[in-house]
Amino acid sequence: MVTGGAGYIGSHTIRQLQRSGYSVVVVDNLSRGYRAALPEGITFYHTDIGDTQRIQEICSQEQVDAVIHFAALIEVGISQKEPFSFYENNVKQTLGLLAGMRRSGVRRMIFSSTAAVYGVTEPKALREESPKAPASVYGRSKYMIEQILSDLSMVGELDVIALRYFNAAGADVSGDIGESHRPETHLVPLILQVALGQRPSISVFGNDYPTPDGTCIRDYIHVTDLAEAHVMALRYLEQGGASDAFNVGSGCGYSVQEVIACCREVTGHPIPTHHAPRRDGDVPVLLADTQRIQQALRWLPQYNLRQIVETAWHWHSRHPHGFPLP
Numbered sequence: 001m002v003t004g005g006a007g008y009i010g011s012h013t014i015r016q017l018q019r020s021g022y023s024v025v026v027v028d029n030l031s032r033g034y035r036a037a038l039p040e041g042i043t044f045y046h047t048d049i050g051d052t053q054r055i056q057e058i059c060s061q062e063q064v065d066a067v068i069h070f071a072a073l074i075e076v077g078i079s080q081k082e083p084f085s086f087y088e089n090n091v092k093q094t095l096g097l098l099a100g101m102r103r104s105g106v107r108r109m110i111f112s113s114t115a116a117v118y119g120v121t122e123p124k125a126l127r128e129e130s131p132k133a134p135a136s137v138y139g140r141s142k143y144m145i146e147q148i149l150s151d152l153s154m155v156g157e158l159d160v161i162a163l164r165y166f167n168a169a170g171a172d173v174s175g176d177i178g179e180s181h182r183p184e185t186h187l188v189p190l191i192l193q194v195a196l197g198q199r200p201s202i203s204v205f206g207n208d209y210p211t212p213d214g215t216c217i218r219d220y221i222h223v224t225d226l227a228e229a230h231v232m233a234l235r236y237l238e239q240g241g242a243s244d245a246f247n248v249g250s251g252c253g254y255s256v257q258e259v260i261a262c263c264r265e266v267t268g269h270p271i272p273t274h275h276a277p278r279r280d281g282d283v284p285v286l287l288a289d290t291q292r293i294q295q296a297l298r299w300l301p302q303y304n305l306r307q308i309v310e311t312a313w314h315w316h317s318r319h320p321h322g323f324p325l326p
């Protein structure tokens with residue numbers, strides 16, 4: 001069962017699960033996702049994850065073996081303005097989901113966590129044991145869930161892998177699905193909106209960071225690589241692997257200016273920029289150390305930044321307004 005499967009990463013993971021022979025059912029309340037992001041013919045439940053009774057029924061009826069849990073509110077900026085809705089939707093509703101799983105005897109979960117759980121202090125790659133000190137309500141809601149899941153696994157109720165994603169980007173090579181967040185806050189789609197003529201220029205927040213070109217460095221991971229990490233984490237649990245948390249990033253850092261340059265090359269558009277002040281909470285460098293997932297799952301990313309931008313451009317140029325609104 002994939003929760004939040006109508007969203008960006010969920011819809012890509014469903015494709016990867018199906019390519020690997022898994023049979024998938026989807027639960028999504030469509031508060032953010034799109035029916036059109038789902039493969040034709042898939043079993044879809046238009047349900048909130050917090051509806052314990054319904055989750056229990058679905059798990060029993062569909063003989064669910066494992067849950068991949070993407071469903072969440074994800075906009076960091078909004079989480080700072082509306083903390084209650086984040087704790088309610090992300091933490092409380094996850095408890096509802098866990099209760100439904102528990103009642104129907106489902107005891108495996110892959111959980112979407114985030115690099116936002118770390119308290120970032122040094123410009124070096126983050127390891128899983130690096131200090132946790134989320135700077136946003138969003139990050140804290142995810143870390144709370146990680147802690148709940150870790151306690152459930154400690155007492156033997158659940159086997160769980162928390163995957164801490166860095167910056168997910170790119171789109172399925174088919175160009176049929178891709179990123180369609182409303183509001184969009186992620187760098188690659190925002191830059192490509194300039195190339196599509198939907199915004200005049202891209203804001204670069206801060207150009208005086210202690211990085212080679214002064215702009216922030218981030219770790220971009222292709223959504224299909226991320227999707228594959230979920231399939232491999234699921235297999236790992238099926239084969240008796242122990243509960244754990246893994247970073248999922250490329251391990252390579254690119255500055256905002258480097259990403260813009262790559263988008264210029266791919267689209268052939270000049271993509272004007274303008275400088276804006278630093279944003280609160282932005283750190284100079286955010287980079288994943290991925291040794292743990294490489295060792296435990298034998299997972300390695302296959303896509304580089306150029307391919308991330310090419311696949312994203314393929315999707316956005318074919319669907320300039322994303323998925324249609326319901």
Ligand SMILES: NC(=O)c1ccc[n+]([C@@H]2O[C@H](COP(=O)([O-])OP(=O)(O)OC[C@H]3O[C@@H](n4cnc5c(N)ncnc54)[C@H](O)[C@@H]3O)[C@@H](O)[C@H]2O)c1
Nearest residue numbers: 004006007008009029030031032033048049071072112168
């Ligand atoms: N996009 C990134 O770069 C990134 C980075 C780190 C972590 N994550 C995590 O990955 C997960 C997926 O992110 P995404 O970019 O695909 O987000 P998304 O908004 O595209 O997808 C989330 C999906 O969850 C659904 N949903 C939300 N609350 C729900 C609820 N209570 N019940 C049922 N469905 C619900 C939405 O309708 C949507 O389809 C999230 O948990 C997010 O925190 C994303």
